[in-house]
Amino acid sequence: MRSDGPPDDLHPLIRDRWSPRALDPAGVVTGAALHRVLEAARWAPSYGNTQPARFVAGLRGSGTFDRILALLNRGNQAWAYAAGALVIACAETENEKGEIPYAEYGVGLAAENLVLQAVAEGLVAHQMAGFDAPGATVEFDLPASVRPLTAIAIGVLGPPELLPEDKRGRETAPRHRKPSTDTVFTDRWGTPLNPADG
Numbered sequence: 001m002r003s004d005g006p007p008d009d010l011h012p013l014i015r016d017r018w019s020p021r022a023l024d025p026a027g028v029v030t031g032a033a034l035h036r037v038l039e040a041a042r043w044a045p046s047y048g049n050t051q052p053a054r055f056v057a058g059l060r061g062s063g064t065f066d067r068i069l070a071l072l073n074r075g076n077q078a079w080a081y082a083a084g085a086l087v088i089a090c091a092e093t094e095n096e097k098g099e100i101p102y103a104e105y106g107v108g109l110a111a112e113n114l115v116l117q118a119v120a121e122g123l124v125a126h127q128m129a130g131f132d133a134p135g136a137t138v139e140f141d142l143p144a145s146v147r148p149l150t151a152i153a154i155g156v157l158g159p160p161e162l163l164p165e166d167k168r169g170r171e172t173a174p175r176h177r178k179p180s181t182d183t184v185f186t187d188r189w190g191t192p193l194n195p196a197d198g
């Protein structure tokens, strides 16, 4: 948990979620916890209930964990090795009717469910685009219709001191978002919705 970030009146799950890199290498993600975060993902909404999200997952100590770790780029490997579990989130892009509409959108929704369930478990989860997606297709024998999208590290938060000195600043830097006046409009594009107008 951090003291900066979202306002206090948001739900604690959303308020407390962030993407840390200082993971405790002694921290454990149990098989049951990994199952629950993936179960949360399975219950995400999707276009026409097409359920496009697929996952390859392994606990630290497993061969799958080591193979996912090896696919991460160097910068991500430097901290994600200490995760308790690593996951690759993929989109199944086809079903019997042809291309699944909004497949990536569905994977994003499932991934956020996974991340928020991790927060509810007292864990942290950090998504990564920095991995070798074509390599994942080969390594895990993914069908041609399945697109690997992100890797996700799930672990136990540790102190920033776990990171190399030159990487600590990023961990403790204030979190920023664009103001809602730039992102939420009413009446016409560019006219901010005044929070007081509800």
Ligand SMILES: Cc1cc2nc3c(=O)[nH]c(=O)nc-3n(C[C@H](O)[C@H](O)[C@H](O)COP(=O)(O)O)c2cc1C
Residues within 6 Å of the ligand: 017, 018, 019, 020, 076, 126, 127, 128, 129, 130, 131, 150, 175
């Ligand atoms: C699709 C996606 C890809 C990301 N890729 C990486 C990555 O490769 N490495 C990394 O350290 N963080 C990665 N992140 C984390 C983002 O940088 C982070 O979510 C963003 O800066 C907002 O910070 P917060 O999650 O702490 O609110 C990724 C996040 C998403 C959603």
